[in-house]
Amino acid sequence: MTDKTEGGDVRLAGISKHYGTFTAVHPLDLTIPQGSFFALLGASGCGKTTTLRMIAGLEEPSTGTVGLGDRDVTHLPPYKRPVNTVFQSYALFPHMDIYENVAFGLRRRGITSVKKQVDEMLELVQLGQFARRKPHQLSGGQQQRVAVARALINHPQVLLLDEPLGALDLKLRRQMQLELKRIQTEVGITFVHVTHDQEEAMTMADTVAVMNAGRVEQLGAPAELYENPRTTFVANFLGTSNLIQASVESVGGAGGDVDVSASGAKLRLPVARCSTTPRAGGQLLVGVRPEKISVVPADEEHTIGAGRNKVTGRIVDSSFIGVSTQYVVDSAVCPELEVYVQNIERDGRLVPGAEVVLHWNPEHTFGLDAAQSMLAGTTAVAGAEQLVEESA
């Protein structure tokens, strides 16, 4: 702990991890800016935890380097890295009380007068009166806060969080998300947060890296990822997307738009929102988010303004969930289009069986490479995988 360089970015250069013939993480380049709240998002087994453990030093990368600021820490053992981890199981030492748990890191670095710092840290996580309790006497949420305090007291350059909220119930999780965000803003330390919960990642992080099968699929701010997914995996894993298989009619028509057709419907989208270069005669996956779509009964089609994308269909299912109503619409272009409508003025004619016209602004349409699976990242696929695993 002689090194006193302040902060610095986390730089992963070409790091990968193999276990025998299995590749957990494919060569990966990632720069996590100092002071940011960075989320690694992906389903279980995508390599996000392995990546985190390589930053912590608990796992040696098979190739590549890990850098902190200007320093190469690839071969430093974890106890020599200015990095601390909040473990998924919290890993509080069961034979020590809360006070000693929090003081552990300071004491190991030879600091003897720890009382002031420990007291302050326990106040920060609102556990001052529990200092002399043992970990098993605290609730899950309290243990979680102890784990955060125990790591933060060391003022690490980077705090790593490995699914820290996974074991908490929904309400407590929401509360802790805000709490962690508050602490991060307060201390200004770089947080790297691993999670499989897309909502959690979007709520907390400035930057999200979506990982799939050992690779980073896409990296960006939550809104950027949500509005402009570049792969079907991201489109489906982050929220819900309606994907329509379409053939490209013409490119660069009026105002740099792409015209496509799908089962008779003519759709239009900006070239800039395509993740591939569309070619006339080629295929394209056209996507639109459910909340961007408006729905009207078929006999009111004339009220729809010119220049909007229109698709006809029939409502097969509707579920009222309070703030909005979610419709599933069977259409020629896609058998299960999802549409979310805000419950401002509810139209009594929009019931299952009703013929409807869906319409949306072409600006809200994105285009994806048609050579990939439309189902990547959907829960349907995840469910199928689970079934296979269970039957195996």
Added chain:
Amino acid sequence: MQWLRRNLVVIAGLVTLAYLILPNVVVTVFSFNNPTGRFNYAWQEFSLDAWKDPCGVADLCDSLALSLQIALWATLGATVLGAMIAFALVRYRFRARGAVNSLIFMPMAMPEIVMAASLLALFLNMGIQLGFWTILIAHIMFCLSFVVAAVKARVLSMDPQLEEAARDLYAGPAQTFLRVTLPIAAPGIAAGALLSFALSFDDFIITNFNSGNTVTFPMFVWGSAQRGTPVQINVIGTAMFVLAVLVVLVGQTVGARRKKAQPE
């Protein structure tokens, strides 16, 4: 009838307790006897003679000291070795790990008399002088499996993330072991050590085969039972029983205190 049904559990408990404790009561009562012949089997009159002079019989206290000495060294040896073996078996993947894993429990499963005879054959073939060292080697060997079993169970149930957390919090390998691994494994190690001490101290069969001219306390008792039983044997037996009960009581009181000291 109603009363009987309601208190059946208590009655069953008391009967079991009586069954367990009766032999000890007999030993204790006869430690205050003043037998007329060489055998201490029939009650004559109350006397404190034996308690006043527990070492009054030739060689008794020497054999007791030897037994305690062997038990202490055997406990130390078996605990250190056994704990290391247990850690190795749980933590590392190495060649012949599976074989070691099952072979280590052989002494537990094998009839003691077989083990005693084979050890004797081994020592004789190697030309080793029977005595203190052969007894100690034999005791460490059969205590080992009990320590391994106790420590292994404890280490297996330990969250591997605890040690990772320690390393993550600036504890090097030695510090991690001393501050986290060892304290958490301690109850298992203590249980193994206590078992070892008890097993070593009262072992007769294996010791009898491999002792040569050396006489341990159980062997002394056995020998004297042939020629006549001095009351002092009952005195030592009673003292050991009381000591063991005291240790348990103190342990439980300390444990209860510690629990009470922490609210909830």
